[in-house]
Amino acid sequence: MSRRRATPAVVPGEVDVLVLGGGPAGTWAALEAATRGQRVALADKGYCGTSGSTAAAGNNLWYVPPVGSARQDAIAAREVAGGHLTERQWMERVLERTWDAVQTLADWGYPFPVADNGEQRRNSLQGPEYMRLMRRRVRRAGVVILDHSPALELLVDPDSVVTGAAGIQRQRAGTRWAVRAGAVVLATGGCAFLSGALGLNVDTGDGALMAAEVGAELSGMEFSCQYGIAPAFGAQTKGLMYQFAAFTDAEGAELAGGLFPSGLLDVQRAALRTQVYARLERAEPQIRQAMRWSQPNFFLPFDKMGIDPFTQRFPIRFVLEGTVRGTGGLRLVDDECATTVPGLFAAGDAASREPVTGAISGGGSHNGSWAISSGGWAGAAAARFAAGRPTGWSTAPLRPAGGPGLRPRGHHIVGPRADDVVAALQSRVLPLEHNRFRTEQSLRDSLAVLDSLWSAVVDGLAPDSSDAHAVVRSREAAAMLAHARWMYRSALSRPETRGVQVRDDHPDTDPALVHRIRVGGLDRVWTAVGEARPDTHPQARVPGALAQMAAS
Amino acid sequence: MIEVISDSRCIDCNICVEVCPTDVFEAVDGGHPVIARQSDCQTCFMCEANCPADALFVSPLAGPAPAGSPLTDETFLASQGRFGEYRRWLGWGYGRRPGSLQDRNYVFVERIRRAAEVGEVGEVGETNGQPRPPGHVPHPGS
Numbered sequence: 001m002s003r004r005r006a007t008p009a010v011v012p013g014e015v016d017v018l019v020l021g022g023g024p025a026g027t028w029a030a031l032e033a034a035t036r037g038q039r040v041a042l043a044d045k046g047y048c049g050t051s052g053s054t055a056a057a058g059n060n061l062w063y064v065p066p067v068g069s070a071r072q073d074a075i076a077a078r079e080v081a082g083g084h085l086t087e088r089q090w091m092e093r094v095l096e097r098t099w100d101a102v103q104t105l106a107d108w109g110y111p112f113p114v115a116d117n118g119e120q121r122r123n124s125l126q127g128p129e130y131m132r133l134m135r136r137r138v139r140r141a142g143v144v145i146l147d148h149s150p151a152l153e154l155l156v157d158p159d160s161v162v163t164g165a166a167g168i169q170r171q172r173a174g175t176r177w178a179v180r181a182g183a184v185v186l187a188t189g190g191c192a193f194l195s196g197a198l199g200l201n202v203d204t205g206d207g208a209l210m211a212a213e214v215g216a217e218l219s220g221m222e223f224s225c226q227y228g229i230a231p232a233f234g235a236q237t238k239g240l241m242y243q244f245a246a247f248t249d250a251e252g253a254e255l256a257g258g259l260f261p262s263g264l265l266d267v268q269r270a271a272l273r274t275q276v277y278a279r280l281e282r283a284e285p286q287i288r289q290a291m292r293w294s295q296p297n298f299f300l301p302f303d304k305m306g307i308d309p310f311t312q313r314f315p316i317r318f319v320l321e322g323t324v325r326g327t328g329g330l331r332l333v334d335d336e337c338a339t340t341v342p343g344l345f346a347a348g349d350a351a352s353r354e355p356v357t358g359a360i361s362g363g364g365s366h367n368g369s370w371a372i373s374s375g376g377w378a379g380a381a382a383a384r385f386a387a388g389r390p391t392g393w394s395t396a397p398l399r400p401a402g403g404p405g406l407r408p409r410g411h412h413i414v415g416p417r418a419d420d421v422v423a424a425l426q427s428r429v430l431p432l433e434h435n436r437f438r439t440e441q442s443l444r445d446s447l448a449v450l451d452s453l454w455s456a457v458v459d460g461l462a463p464d465s466s467d468a469h470a471v472v473r474s475r476e477a478a479a480m481l482a483h484a485r486w487m488y489r490s491a492l493s494r495p496e497t498r499g500v501q502v503r504d505d506h507p508d509t510d511p512a513l514v515h516r517i518r519v520g521g522l523d524r525v526w527t528a529v530g531e532a533r534p535d536t537h538p539q540a541r542v543p544g545a546l547a548q549m550a551a552s
Numbered sequence: 553m554i555e556v557i558s559d560s561r562c563i564d565c566n567i568c569v570e571v572c573p574t575d576v577f578e579a580v581d582g583g584h585p586v587i588a589r590q591s592d593c594q595t596c597f598m599c600e601a602n603c604p605a606d607a608l609f610v611s612p613l614a615g616p617a618p619a620g621s622p623l624t625d626e627t628f629l630a631s632q633g634r635f636g637e638y639r640r641w642l643g644w645g646y647g648r649r650p651g652s653l654q655d656r657n658y659v660f661v662e663r664i665r666r667a668a669e670v671g672e673v674g675e676v677g678e679t680n681g682q683p684r685p686p687g688h689v690p691h692p693g694s
């Protein structure tokens with residue numbers, strides 16, 4: 001008889017706060033709600049503690065001591081780098097909150113390294129260690145954890161207030177679950193289009209689709225074209241160590257190098273015509289062991305292949321990380337991480353990170369701090385919202401709001417297969433030539449394909465409901481397709497190059513476009529001008545002509 | 553992708569079934585779990601990190617290893633010390649110290665930050681030739 005470690009949790013019929021997603025954002029949200037004495041459940045598509053971007057990849061944090069002008073300097077620097085779409089007040093709050101949360105992690109015993117001066121260095125969290133700890137704390141706080149229980153749709157009451165969610169238990173023969181909740185926190189991560197980037201195949205944007213179905217809007221979706229560097233044989237997109245790389249083309253001619261991959265955009269352009277290689281030849285031998293201990297998950301794949309990345313040239317490729325290390329997501333309307341829909345809060349990569357990262361990737365420090373902070377705020381606000389609901393929400397009739405990929409509108413149509421939908425949309429969003437280097441023509445061409453795919457999905461994508469994996473895949477296909485359309489419509493509405501968005505037909509940054517772009521809708525995707533000059537720093541300058549390209 | 557569950561090492565605890573984020577394994581009554589959906593594997597190494605018996609090998613390839621590849625050959629992999637490799641780095645398992653105690657990411661992040669200050673880092677046109685503000689970190693992604 002094989003052993004089972006623990007009997008899986010019983011699905012509660014009703015809780016005060018339901019958290020969807022169990023990465024850092026979801027776990028901090030659940031903890032915060034539970035500390036307020038609320039009944040809390042957390043449902044994850046995979047396993048809370050190993051699933052999502054942070055668990056697999058690890059996070060350097062935006063962690064700046066409250067000393068001297070350090071924080072003001074960091075904020076000012078980000079305002080420029082972020083194309084002036086950040087908000088100072090959010091950045092201050094995130095820096096403060098992160099500082100406190102990291103202290104909490106230290107109190108809980110996270111094994112931080114100790115520097116020569118005897119002090120702990122607390123700006124980096126290794127993924128497996130961090131998320132294992134978060135799971136323990138969430139369990140200890142009395143939160144009901146539902147693993148392998150992807151949410152498929154939200155439940156709304158007659159006043160259109162979000163009042164729970166429903167999904168499927170894929171390790172229990174596809175048993176459906178439904179939890180009534182006074183408020184819901186969406187912490188389902190970003191959307192990386194099943195590109196395979198490190199740990200990201202669970203992040204297919206399901207949360208934003210569910211939210212859009214009840215009318216939520218998004219922002220910053222044009223900044224979703226972040227590509228990570230990976231060895232060509234794999235897709236492990238850890239980037240920091242490439243600061244020691246020299247990049248060469250197929251003939252061995254150097255493309256870029258230096259302390260930092262300065263011309264990374266040039267390297268990506270070169271990748272359109274040649275196989276690009278890298279070698280970490282600039283790492284002095286005496287620091288190589290420290291590099292290994294810092295990022296074992298960067299070196300593990302090379303060791304397993306028998307490649308010495310310090311001395312051997314290896315082929316690389318660029319793998320899309322979408323909105324995970326891009327910027328866009330659900331638009332928050334207040335400090336409490338409320339979305340535009342009552343009862344629905346968003347945190348982490350599910351939300352737009354423009355307030356703290358602006359137009360560039362936050363995936364090297366800002367995102368992790370944002371996940372911690374926004375998770376905490378969303379959890380607290382959801383708890384308050386639930387507590388303040390008029391009695392009656394417990395018994396109100398609920399309507400499941402899910403559509404595309406779950407409930408096809410057409411009845412007698414032979415619909416597309418989810419795998420074909422995914423392959424078709426990937427062919428428009430994964431390649432550098434479509435998504436990294438954008439032009440109006442290419443965006444319109446892509447949208448023509450994606451829009452007609454959407455009609456087919458809405459009418460006929462119908463999963464075999466007896467196969468739990470097929471049901472999830474079908475819904476994921478719809479979510480990714482919605483993201484692709486939001487992303488390219490937003491890109492069309494920003495005819496300029498700013499942050500990670502590179503428009504080859506508009507290589508300059510346009511001072512008239514220092515505003516965010518809101519986007520929403522499913523059948524008809526709309527865009528609108530969002531917050532203008534959210535960063536009101538008096539010395540604000542318009543950044544340079546070309547996009548800031550970080551080695552994310 | 554996940555390639556090997558070692559027959560001789562596996563103790564049937566089903567932890568891998570539980571922790572795999574993409575539900576690749578399937579528990580088998582009275583036996584070792586099986587790799588039921590290899591094509592769903594995202595090569596995240598989390599099962600390896602959590603297997604208490606060092607019984608799993610995740611190949612670093614983004615696709616399945618070709619037939620006859622040493623990456624599927626248990627005897628060869630064992631001879632190279634490939635089982636339990638990630639756990640050793642993480643310092644997980646009885647009597648080990650957490651690998652995070654040796655985390656020096658701050659050195660590598662700081663290195664980039666300082667380079668940005670002295671202008672060695674040429675992010676593409678980001679400041680259009682103007683001096684960089686102090687403390688600007690050009691977000692290395694880690």
Ligand SMILES: Cc1cc2nc3c(=O)[nH]c(=O)nc-3n(C[C@H](O)[C@H](O)[C@H](O)COP(=O)(O)OP(=O)(O)OC[C@H]3O[C@@H](n4cnc5c(N)ncnc54)[C@H](O)[C@@H]3O)c2cc1C
Nearest residue numbers: 021023025045052053054060151189348349365367368694
């Ligand atoms: C290689 C790499 C390196 C990175 N390094 C850094 C770094 O150094 N510093 C930094 O700040 N950021 C970094 N990032 C980004 C950072 O990891 C993310 O921003 C962060 O993980 C976001 O947390 P989250 O909780 O929102 O999402 P995630 O950690 O991705 O968690 C999302 C969770 O939601 C679950 N989920 C998804 N869909 C559903 C559904 N339908 N129902 C239920 N659950 C669902 C998933 O299973 C997952 O557990 C990196 C990213 C990558 C890819």
Ligand code: SF4
Nearest residue numbers: 562563565566568603
């Ligand atoms: S975790 Fe390891 S020991 Fe446990 S069942 Fe899986 S392979 Fe076997």
Ligand code: SF4
Nearest residue numbers: 572593594596597599
């Ligand atoms: S490597 Fe990750 S996705 Fe693949 S089987 Fe192991 S835990 Fe699952």
